[in-house]
Amino acid sequence: MSSATTAKPKKTVQKQTAVKGPTNVLIVGVGGQGVIMVSKILARLSQLQGLQVKQSEVHGMAKRGGSVFSHIRFGEEVWSPTIPMGEADVVLGLEWAEGLRWLRYLKPGVGTFISDTKRIVPPFSCRDRRHDARHGYAHHTIAEIVAQVPSAYAPDATGMATELGNERVANTILLGLLSTVMDFPVESWREVLAEFVPPKTLDTNLKAFEAGRAWTKQDHKPLVDDAATQAAPEPLLKREVKLEITESWCKSCDICVKMCPERCLALNDHQIVELVKPEACTGCRVCEWLCPDFAIAVHVSTVPINTISAEAAGEVQA
Amino acid sequence: MAEASQKIAPSKEALDLNVITQTGEEARPMTGHEAIARGVWEAGCRVAAAYPGTPSTEILENLAKYPIEDLHAQWSTNEKVALDVAYGASYGGVRAFCAMKHVGLNVAADALLTEAYIGVNGGLVIAVCDDPGIHSSQNEQDTRMFGKLANVPVLEPSDAQEALEYTRWAYELSEKFDTPIIVRSTTRIAHTRSPVVVGKRQEIEDKGFVERPENIALPTTARLRHPVVIEREHLMEEYFSKSDKTQWIEGNTDVGIVTAGMSYSYVREVLPGVSILKLPATFPFPRDIVRKFCESVKRVIVVEELEPVLETAIAAMGFTVEGKEFFPRAGELSPEVVHEGFAQAGLLKPRKTVDIVEFDQLVRPPVLCSGCPHTGGYMALRALNARVAGDIGCYTLAAMQPLQAMDTCVSMGSSIGTAVGLAKAGNETRPIVATIGDSTFLHGGITGLIDAVYNDADITVLLLNNSTTAMTGGQEHPGTGKTLRGLDTHKVNYADVCRAVGVQSVKEVDSYDLGVLYQAIREATEYKGVSVVIANRPCVLDPVKIKGPAFQIRAAGCTACQSCMNLGCPALSWSDEMLDGHHKIKIDETSCIGCTLCVQICPSDCIRPAAELASA
Ligand SMILES: Cc1ncc(C[n+]2csc(CCOP(=O)(O)OP(=O)(O)O)c2C)c(N)n1
Ligand code: SF4
Ligand code: SF4
Ligand code: SF4
Ligand code: SF4
Numbered sequence: 001m002s003s004a005t006t007a008k009p010k011k012t013v014q015k016q017t018a019v020k021g022p023t024n025v026l027i028v029g030v031g032g033q034g035v036i037m038v039s040k041i042l043a044r045l046s047q048l049q050g051l052q053v054k055q056s057e058v059h060g061m062a063k064r065g066g067s068v069f070s071h072i073r074f075g076e077e078v079w080s081p082t083i084p085m086g087e088a089d090v091v092l093g094l095e096w097a098e099g100l101r102w103l104r105y106l107k108p109g110v111g112t113f114i115s116d117t118k119r120i121v122p123p124f125s126c127r128d129r130r131h132d133a134r135h136g137y138a139h140h141t142i143a144e145i146v147a148q149v150p151s152a153y154a155p156d157a158t159g160m161a162t163e164l165g166n167e168r169v170a171n172t173i174l175l176g177l178l179s180t181v182m183d184f185p186v187e188s189w190r191e192v193l194a195e196f197v198p199p200k201t202l203d204t205n206l207k208a209f210e211a212g213r214a215w216t217k218q219d220h221k222p223l224v225d226d227a228a229t230q231a232a233p234e235p236l237l238k239r240e241v242k243l244e245i246t247e248s249w250c251k252s253c254d255i256c257v258k259m260c261p262e263r264c265l266a267l268n269d270h271q272i273v274e275l276v277k278p279e280a281c282t283g284c285r286v287c288e289w290l291c292p293d294f295a296i297a298v299h300v301s302t303v304p305i306n307t308i309s310a311e312a313a314g315e316v317q318a
Numbered sequence: 319m320a321e322a323s324q325k326i327a328p329s330k331e332a333l334d335l336n337v338i339t340q341t342g343e344e345a346r347p348m349t350g351h352e353a354i355a356r357g358v359w360e361a362g363c364r365v366a367a368a369y370p371g372t373p374s375t376e377i378l379e380n381l382a383k384y385p386i387e388d389l390h391a392q393w394s395t396n397e398k399v400a401l402d403v404a405y406g407a408s409y410g411g412v413r414a415f416c417a418m419k420h421v422g423l424n425v426a427a428d429a430l431l432t433e434a435y436i437g438v439n440g441g442l443v444i445a446v447c448d449d450p451g452i453h454s455s456q457n458e459q460d461t462r463m464f465g466k467l468a469n470v471p472v473l474e475p476s477d478a479q480e481a482l483e484y485t486r487w488a489y490e491l492s493e494k495f496d497t498p499i500i501v502r503s504t505t506r507i508a509h510t511r512s513p514v515v516v517g518k519r520q521e522i523e524d525k526g527f528v529e530r531p532e533n534i535a536l537p538t539t540a541r542l543r544h545p546v547v548i549e550r551e552h553l554m555e556e557y558f559s560k561s562d563k564t565q566w567i568e569g570n571t572d573v574g575i576v577t578a579g580m581s582y583s584y585v586r587e588v589l590p591g592v593s594i595l596k597l598p599a600t601f602p603f604p605r606d607i608v609r610k611f612c613e614s615v616k617r618v619i620v621v622e623e624l625e626p627v628l629e630t631a632i633a634a635m636g637f638t639v640e641g642k643e644f645f646p647r648a649g650e651l652s653p654e655v656v657h658e659g660f661a662q663a664g665l666l667k668p669r670k671t672v673d674i675v676e677f678d679q680l681v682r683p684p685v686l687c688s689g690c691p692h693t694g695g696y697m698a699l700r701a702l703n704a705r706v707a708g709d710i711g712c713y714t715l716a717a718m719q720p721l722q723a724m725d726t727c728v729s730m731g732s733s734i735g736t737a738v739g740l741a742k743a744g745n746e747t748r749p750i751v752a753t754i755g756d757s758t759f760l761h762g763g764i765t766g767l768i769d770a771v772y773n774d775a776d777i778t779v780l781l782l783n784n785s786t787t788a789m790t791g792g793q794e795h796p797g798t799g800k801t802l803r804g805l806d807t808h809k810v811n812y813a814d815v816c817r818a819v820g821v822q823s824v825k826e827v828d829s830y831d832l833g834v835l836y837q838a839i840r841e842a843t844e845y846k847g848v849s850v851v852i853a854n855r856p857c858v859l860d861p862v863k864i865k866g867p868a869f870q871i872r873a874a875g876c877t878a879c880q881s882c883m884n885l886g887c888p889a890l891s892w893s894d895e896m897l898d899g900h901h902k903i904k905i906d907e908t909s910c911i912g913c914t915l916c917v918q919i920c921p922s923d924c925i926r927p928a929a930e931l932a933s934a
Contacts, residue, residue, distance in 0.1 A: 009607055010562045014569035014591055030682070040511075043347060047513060053347070054477075056510040058453050064684035064715065065888050079587035081477075081510040081580075084653040086671055097680040104671070122682045126892040127719060129880060131899035135892060138680050239899065258701045259921060261881040282900065284879035286921050300898070 022052075022075030024083040025178075028102045029094030030120050031065050034171050037196065038092070039070035041175065044192050045184050046074035056081035065122065067098050092178055094171060095120050096154075097138040100145065112181045113149045116157040116170055117142055129262060129282050131239050153177055155215050161208060166201065169208035176212020186213075241283035242299040243275045249295035256287035256296060348514040350507035353478040354445050355380035356514070357485025358415045359388065361441070362522035365407035366391040367400040369761065370790040371419030372454040373508035374447040378417055379793075382802050388519065393793055393802045396730070396761040397422035401429045401444065405498075408442040409533065411525030413489055417445040420459050421729065425762070427468070432535045433498050434469045435543040439528050441492035443485060444470075447503045450623045451650030454505075456710065456729060458648065460624040461502045465601040469547050471554055472500045472601045474579035478514045481507060484598065486517070487563065495550055495557075502600075504623070506580050506650065551602045558597070558604035566611060567594040573665060574615030576608065576628055576639075581621045584656040589665060603631040612637045619644070619663060623651045686715050688889040689864070689913030691784050691829035691855035695753065696723035697885065697919070698836040699780070702843065705740060705748040709733035709763070711755035712788045712857075720886045724753070731762020738766070738775040749843035753780045756812070757787035757795045764815065770848045771820040778842040779850045781812055782829070784857040792860020800861075816850045823849035830855055832918045858911050866912030868928045869905055875924030876902040882916040882925070890916060 025042060029035040036057060043055040057070040071083045085105050090112045093099020099115030106113055125136035146152045155177065161170035172193065179189045190206065197205045252271040261284060264277035273295065275281060283300045348356065355377050358366060366389060368378040381391045394400035397418040407414035418426060423446050430444070446464075449455040465472035473488055475481040481503065488499040532539045558564060574593040575585050582596045595611040597604060600622075612618050612632065620629040620641035629641035644659035645651065654669065661668040686693055696716040699706055700723045708714060708724035709732060717724035726736050737752035754763045759781055770777055787793040794800040799809030816824045823845045827838045835853060842849035858864040873893065878900035882890055889909035892901035905916075907928050917925045 008560060008562060009564040009566050011566045011568060014567055014593075031684075040347075043511065047347065052512075054510055054512045055347075056506065058505060058509055064687060064712070065682070066684035067682050078512075079583045080653045081506060081512075081583065082652055084587075084657070084669075086669070097682070101679055121891050122680070123685060123883070123886055123888050123891060124681050124683060124719070126883060126890075126901065129900075132896075133901075136681065139678075259881065261879055261884055263700070282880070283898070284881075284900070285877065286879045286881060289877075290921055 019077045020075060021087075022073040022078045023182075024088045025072045025090045025092065026069060026083055026088045026102055026105050027072065027092045027094070028067065028069040028098045030098060031068050033068070033094045034168075035068045035070050035094060038094070038171050038175065039072050041192055041196050042072050042178075043074070044195065045188055046072070048188060048192070049074075049184065051075055052078045054078045054081040067101065069098075069102065090114065090178065090181060092174060094118070094174065096142075100138050100140065103145075103149070106149070109150060111149075112151040112153070113145075114153045114155075114174060114177050114181075116174060117154050118156070118158040118170070129280070131282070151181075153215070155212075157212070160211055160215075164204055164208055164211065166204050166208075169201070169204050172197070172205045172208035173212035173215070176209040177215055178212075179209070180213055238303045239283070240301050240303065241278075241281050242301075243278075243281065243287070244297040244299060245273055245275070246295045246297075247272045249293045250291075251293055251295075253292065255290050255292065259286055259290050261286060343515045345513035345515045347511050348478050348482075349376065349509060349511045350475070350478045350481045350503055351376040351447075352380050353482040353514050354417075354485050354501065354503065355384075356516055357482040358443065359384045360482070360517050360519050361443075361486045361489040362413050362520040363415045363443075363489070364389050364412035364440070364522075364524075365404060366415040366417070367394045367403040368392075368417040369394050369397045369400050369422060370757075370787050370793045371397075371422050371447070372790055373449065373505045374417045374419045374422070374445060374503070375790045375793065376508065377445055378802060381415070386803060391802055393795060395796060397426040398429060401426040401433075404442060404444070405429065405433055408438045408440040408498075410440065410527055412440040413522055414440055414442050415445070416442075418447070419455065420446060420448045420461050421456060422446070423461060423464055424459075425730070427464070430470065430498065431468045432540075435540055435547055436532050436535060437496035437543075438492055438498060439525055440522075441489035442498040443488040443492060443501060444498055445485070445501045445503060447505070447508060448624070449505050451505065453650075456727075458624065460627065461500065462600045462627045463625055465500055465502075466627075469551060470498050470500050470601075471495070471599055472502050473599050474502050474597070475507060476579050476582045476596070477507070478510065478512050480598075482514055482516065484563075486520075491554075491557075495554055497547075497550060502579070504580055504650075554599075554602040555604055556606065558599050558602065559606035559608075561598060561604075563598035564604060564607055565594070565596040565598075566607070567596070569593045571615045573617045573619060574611055575619050575621055576611065576632065577621045578628065579623070581623055581651055581656070584651055584653050585621050587653050588656045589660055592665075597628070600627055603628070605631075605635060608632060609635060609637075612639075621645055621651070621656060621659070624648075683718060684715060685718075685886055685888050686712060686721075687858050687911075688887050688909045689858045689911035689915070690887075691853070691857065691913075692716060692782050693721070693885050693887070694829050694832050694835050694915055695780055695782060695839070695853050696721045697832065697915075698839050699723045699751060699753070700884075701836060702751075702840060703748055704751045704778075704839075704843065705746050707733045707736040707740060707750070707752045709752070709754040709758050710789070711758055711782075712784075713753060713755055713782055714789075716753075718886075720884050729762075730758050731766055733758075734763055734766030734770055734777075734779060737777040737779070738770050738773060741775045741777050742773070749778065750776070751778045751780055751839070751843065753782060755788075756781065756783040756785065756797045757793075759812070760796055760810065764819070767816065767821070767848070767850075768819045774847060776846055777848060778839065778845070779848070780839060781850060781852045783812060783852055783854045784829075785854075786857045786860045788857045788860060792857065794861075798861075812852050813850075816852075821848050821850050823847070824852070825850070826852045826854060828855060829853040830913055830915065832915065858913075864911055868907040868910040868912055869914070869917060869925050870907065870928035870931045871903050871905055872924045872926055872931060873902055873904075875922050877922050877924075878902045879921060881919050881921060885915055885919065887913075887916060 093115030157170040157173040264280040404414040404416035692713040708727040733752040878897040893904035
């Protein structure tokens with residue numbers, strides 16, 4: 001074992017002149033949409049301009065439908081690989097709710113927001129089993145967002161891509177749009193695109209890129225928002241579900257217990273079916289439908305809300 | 319545009335995209351872990367072994383892209399075996415490498431702590447990847463603490479370029495100081511891509527096996543080695559104090575920041591102008607240079623992710639030092655968090671954050687894939703009302719809504735032992751079932767199974783065999799019949815393994831056959847003693863993406879009962895059509911892989927092949 005070397009710690013002096021901060025672009029979407037590919041294209045472009053680049057992503061769960069995001073920073077000097085909140089020059093969303101999620105990273109007042117209006121509704125948003133439930137998907141209308149962010153573009157890129165004959169080129173349309181708000185020469189964009197897309201699809205991709213460049217807010221009124229973004233109707237009726245169980249007909253086969261989607265039935269100590277979680281029962285009638293011995297009947301009745309007892313109504317107002 | 323590969327290893331394509339840096343050198347964009355792999359290869363390493371674990375997995379996957387003549391790279395059954403393999407190669411006199419995620423080091427720790435005493439013949443480097451922020455792990459432990467416990471030096475690169483350089487350097491240090499070296503990476507290093515200037519592969523002389531008394535760990539040899547280990551710590555402290563990789567950035571002397579690794583980048587970003595001491599290694603702690611630095615500034619602040627390792631060491635030298643009062647011990651650092659800390663320290667103004675638009679964030683948790691073969695087993699366990707001891711893998715997602723069919727999850731392979739304990743507690747009225755994936759079973763489940771048989775526990779083990787290590791991106795393992803480099807090899811037969819260790823009730827079923835699966839698990843739970851049900855079906859993502867003909871729902875027949883929604887299949891969602899206050903269901907045909915699970919569940923038989931409905 002030899003002793004310590006004669007090397008010296010590296011001493012440097014902090015630069016006194018301020019270096020201009022890097023340009024920050026945040027690319028976001030859902031696993032499988034191509035976030036990483038889009039960010040590699042942008043990173044490549046900035047490298048070709050001789051800039052320092054850091055591209056950082058966390059995608060551990062991306063494969064399983066989680067959100068994916070990629071930070072790209074380029075400039076003369078880049079330290080942190082992630083973009084501080086409120087400092088993104090551009091947030092580029094490949095999916096609407098994901099775009100919205102990262103809106104707070106945008107530089108207030110000056111950042112550009114570009115997002116496809118495509119909606120990928122996660123199963124988690126369709127979980128409410130109550131009567132007249134609506135999705136948990138982002139309820140803001142496109143117009144609301146566009147009105148609040150000075151520089152916002154919300155094209156239906158996926159729709160446009162489908163018209164071009166390949167849904168996959170939606171990202172290229174967004175890149176086209178992005179190219180109009182960034183400083184790189186448009187020729188470089190086309191060259192880098194050619195490096196990344198499969199040669200067979202280059203034509204369509206270049207068309208998509210031009211379509212993105214040509215897209216302007218003026219020509220495209222925000223889309224008519226679908227039902228998901230509209231306010232839920234006020235419930236007019238109160239619903240009551242009753243299960244009528246004919247105990248003597250139940251032969252303890254357990255079918256209803258196993259098949260009830262809300263798992264609210266059980267066999268009791270006498271091996272007869274019982275509604276053990278009445279609050280969870282949605283009145284779906286699966287048990288009635290599947291019982292081989294007709295031992296269950298489901299009764300659903302509705303009462304207009306304004307005829308609910310005055311007491312209950314009082315509670316609502318209190 | 320082509321589909322982005324979610325694998326971080328872009329391989330050839332990225333390697334071809336070289337660029338010229340500002341200083342005129344040729345560089346290629348690399349992630350931190352591509353750079354570590356490159357460093358290992360350049361250092362002339364001959365043997366590399368690992369067990370996958372996010373985010374360490376990509377290192378071996380990338381190493382396997384280097385020529386087979388240059389190095390042997392393999393997946394091992396677990397981290398302990400991987401380290402043993404690497405250490406064996408080091409005994410043999412060649413440079414060796416091992417990679418694991420932070421918790422993997424717990425598994426390998428037994429070997430490591432003694433290897434620190436024995437020393438190395440060929441250089442041995444272990445890349446250990448921490449996961450501050452717990453992006454994809456079961457805890458947030460700090461490997462730097464392990465370095466101190468094990469008396470193994472810990473190097474901390476701060477970006478991809480350093481990841482490469484430190485890895486090469488680690489081999490020199492390993493051989494110079496006769497010790498394994500840990501290169502500590504983090505999720506952020508792993509997944510940040512930046513241009514890296516690369517070098518050439520070194521030709522390293524093969525030393526051959528060297529017979530030394532300390533090769534054999536015995537009380538007599540260990541007693542002699544322990545003082546040597548302590549002496550080495552002092553020598554390395556001195557070495558790091560003088561190393562040119564220790565960076566002293568002179569600035570304003572009112573405040574001096576001591577930092578290392580990724581935290582350094584955040585400091586440079588957030589607080590320009592201050593004096594900074596950037597350490598390449600957190601253990602052994604280079605006291606000399608730290609003392610000089612602390613004496614040169616009026617106030618010392620340590621910025622480090624997770625535990626106060628540097629801070630405690632500086633405090634122990636008698637300096638007044640601040641750190642964890644400003645920067646959290648839990649969670650990942652970021653420019654925001656570091657800014658906030660410096661604001662608390664009175665060095666910066668607090669950031670103002672303005673929410674441009676107020677809204678509820680959409681919840682988009684990771685879910686099991688459309689047609690994931692794990693789904694059916696958990697549907698059956700729900701129906702059986704079993705007490706489920708879970709384990710680690712994709713199937714842990716079954717603990718979430720809507721399946722919610724898992725009661726415990728601790729560490730790789732824990733499920734079976736946990737189930738034995740639950741059974742031996744003697745108070746459980748529900749059937750006790752351990753669920754474990756194939757890779758996890760091989761990693762740490764087999765010993766648990768032998769224990770269960772040995773102690774005659776009344777439990778059922780559901781072995782979820784999807785023929786891959788799916789959670790970490792689909793790696794081969796001894797049950798897939800393929801090696802890391804994709805070569806054919808022996809394939810473990812699980813039923814044989816179970817019978818060989820004495821399990822009397824072993825049944826194999828198809829994960830997509832719900833009725834049979836349910837019956838098999840029910841019978842197994844009724845069996846007194848240890849029973850095993852092996853549910854077979856390949857993962858739909860890896861190694862090949864499976865896509866069968868899609869199904870669609872005949873809306874007229876759908877009663878909106880929501881039964882199918884209990885599967886949690888992401889291809890299923892609400893349509894706008896309502897029946898009696900509930901949404902009918904629709905299927906996203908691009909996402910549906912045609913597994914038929916929902917078809918088997920639907921009580922009204924309205925889920926049909928999409929082709930059939932289209933032609934109707
Ligand atoms: C000690 C340890 N090593 C590695 C990991 C990373 N890891 C998490 S799940 C998993 C493998 C799961 O594979 P398998 O059991 O086959 O289940 P699958 O994901 O395929 O469903 C691994 C390696 C870990 N969490 N802990
Ligand atoms: S109607 Fe029957 S099957 Fe449906 S939720 Fe109620 S109890 Fe369950
Ligand atoms: S990757 Fe494979 S095992 Fe994991 S959720 Fe998807 S299908 Fe299931
Ligand atoms: S068949 Fe049903 S459960 Fe299977 S992937 Fe398609 S929609 Fe999902
Ligand atoms: S299980 Fe069948 S009837 Fe029930 S909601 Fe699903 S598709 Fe409709």
